[in-house]
Amino acid sequence: MKVDILYFAWVRERVGLSQESYQTSAATVADLIAELVTRDEGYAAAFADLSAICVAVDQELSDFAAPLADCREVAFFPPMTGG
């Protein structure tokens, strides 16, 4: 399956991309992260501390156990700092 992966703030800076289309068979968000961190040092650095990573699946805040079946867009970012 092909998913669009988006990165924001320092996650984006460490990965070195704001968005990519990615072919994966990962069943969950956690599985997807496990694939990504093996790709290069940037991904490994971005996902080194998972307690500092938030995820949205199809633009809804989600968690690492969330299934990816039929999902189109996954976004990774640090804890939000609005307001």
Add this chain to the structure above:
Amino acid sequence: MSARVQEAAFDAAAEAAAFQSAVTQSGAVVSFTGVVRDDTGSLDYMFIEHYPGMTLAALEKFADQARVKFGLEKVLVIHRYGRLQSGEAIMMVVTAARHRKDAFAGADYLMDYLKSRAPFWKKEVSQGSATWVAAKDQDEAALAEWSPNSAAKES
């Protein structure tokens, strides 16, 4: 439409006045404006990144939640992104309710959600070096107090 996400500056006083003039059944209007702060006197600018596909829908959802939870007649949320200078308004929340407690609580609730659940990220650029603002534990704790299992803030 009760939320706006924009790069351009807004006039908080004019927004509050327009909001109030459209209110018909409320005896209380509360407005809060968040302003870029320069604690060290060395801030070049603040940069706010956001998630364009998600931000507006998230703000609309929080506004709706606040409207229902506190019986608000009207809600407005404005949040900016992009490059902001010290002293500029970042965001604004306005609530209208029959009585002040609900108007204040609705604004407070919205602020807690905007701080920790709206997809914005602040970066401070000072003397050429950039630092992402870290999320605060106290903001997360404030949000948790609105959950049904918490006795705090519910009177």
